[in-house]
Amino acid sequence: MKIAIVTGAGSGIGRAVSLALLKEGYGVVLAGRRAHLLEQVAAESGAGGRALAGPTDVTNQESVRALFARTKAVFGRLDLLFNNAGINPAAYTPFEDLTLAQWTETINTNLNGAFLCAQEAFRMMKDQNPQGGRIINNGSVSAQAPRPDYSPYTASKCGVTGLTKCLCLDGRKYNIACGQVDIGNALTDLSAKQGKGVRQADGSILAEPMMDARHVVSTVLHLANLPLEANIPFTTIMATKMPLIGRG
Numbered sequence: 001m002k003i004a005i006v007t008g009a010g011s012g013i014g015r016a017v018s019l020a021l022l023k024e025g026y027g028v029v030l031a032g033r034r035a036h037l038l039e040q041v042a043a044e045s046g047a048g049g050r051a052l053a054g055p056t057d058v059t060n061q062e063s064v065r066a067l068f069a070r071t072k073a074v075f076g077r078l079d080l081l082f083n084n085a086g087i088n089p090a091a092y093t094p095f096e097d098l099t100l101a102q103w104t105e106t107i108n109t110n111l112n113g114a115f116l117c118a119q120e121a122f123r124m125m126k127d128q129n130p131q132g133g134r135i136i137n138n139g140s141v142s143a144q145a146p147r148p149d150y151s152p153y154t155a156s157k158c159g160v161t162g163l164t165k166c167l168c169l170d171g172r173k174y175n176i177a178c179g180q181v182d183i184g185n186a187l188t189d190l191s192a193k194q195g196k197g198v199r200q201a202d203g204s205i206l207a208e209p210m211m212d213a214r215h216v217v218s219t220v221l222h223l224a225n226l227p228l229e230a231n232i233p234f235t236t237i238m239a240t241k242m243p244l245i246g247r248g
Contacts (some may be wrong), residue, residue: 001050003075004224005029005067007058007117008085010037012188013138013216017082020217021224022047029071031056032085058085058113068120077128080224081121083114083160084138088153092199095151103152110156111163118167118178125176132175132228136220137164141184141236141244148199161234168233177231179223184238186213200243211239 004021008014009030015037021028022045030038031054038053045051052074057063071078087109090102118135125133143161146154160180167178185194187210197205219237226232238244 001025001027002079003027003029003071003077004080004082005031005054005071005078005117005121006082006084007031007056007113008138009041010034013183013186013213013220014082014084015041016188016213016217017084017220018051019045020221021080022051024221024225026050026080027075028052029054029067029075031058031067033057058117059108061116064113064116064120067117068124072124078121078124079133081117081133081135082138082220082224083117083135085113085117086110086138086140086156088150090152092147092149094149098152106152107156107159110153111159114160114163118163122167122171122174122176126174130175132177134224134226134228134231135167135171135176135178136223137167137178137180139164139180139182139234141182141238144182144236145244148201148203164233168231175228177226177228179232180234181216181219181223182234182236182238183216184236184244185210185242186216186237186239187211188213206243208243209239209241211237 004026006018009018010032027050029052035055042051054067056067139160140157142154143157164180194208197207200206
C-alpha cells in the first residue's frame with residue numbers, strides 16, 4: 001500500500017484528491033488546521049484505518065514535524081506528498097494598502113508551509129527502504145499571469161515554482177521526483193465567486209468560465225501514479241475558455 005500526505009485536506013482540491021487517493025487504495029494522512037473537517041473526510045471515505053486525520057499548522061515547524069513523525073509511526077513510510085495548503089486573505093487589496101501582516105500570512109502558509117512539508121518529506125523519503133517518493137506542489141496560474149491586486153498570493157506561488165525546480169534537482173540523488181500542478185478556475189466552494197465575476201487587467205468585471213474540480217483530481221492522480229523513473233515537472237490545467245492566454 002502506498003502512503004500519501006495531503007495538506008489542506010479538509011476542503012476544496014485537497015479534500016477531493018484525498019478521497020480519490022483513498023478510493024485507489026492509498027493510505028492517506030489528512031493534514032489541515034480544522035480537525036472536524038479532516039474527520040469528516042475520513043468518515044466519508046469509508047477507508048477505515050487507511051484514512052488518518054492529522055491536524056496540522058503548516059506554518060509551524062514543530063507541528064509539521066509531528067505530522068511526519070506520526071505518519072512514520074502509523075504507516076512506516078511515505079510515497080507521496082501533495083503540498084496543497086494555501087490561502088489568499090489579501091485578494092483584491094490594492095498594493096499600496098497591503099499590511100505586512102497580510103503579506104506574511106500568505107507567504108508563511110503558501111510558501112513556507114510548502115518548504116517545511118517538502119523538507120520533512122525529503123528526510124523521510126531519503127532514509128526509507130526502498131528509497132524515494134514523489135512530491136506534488138499545488139502552484140497556480142497566478143504565477144504565470146497575475147490578477148490585479150494579487151501580489152502576496154502571486155509572489156508566494158512564484159516562490160513555489162522556484163521550490164519545485166530546486167526539488168526536481170535536489171531530489172535526484174534520493175530517487176525523489178517533484179512536480180507541480182498550476183490550476184486555473186477549478187470550481188470549488190472557495191473559487192465559486194470567479195464564475196460570478198472577477199476583476200480583469202483592464203479593470204472590468206468578468207464572469208469567467210469554470211471547470212469541474214474532478215479534472216484537477218485526475219491530473220494529480222496521473223502524476224501520483226507515475227513510476228519514479230518518470231516525472232512531469234510542470235503542468236497547467238485550466239478551464240478552456242478562461243481569459244488566461246491572450247491580451248487584455
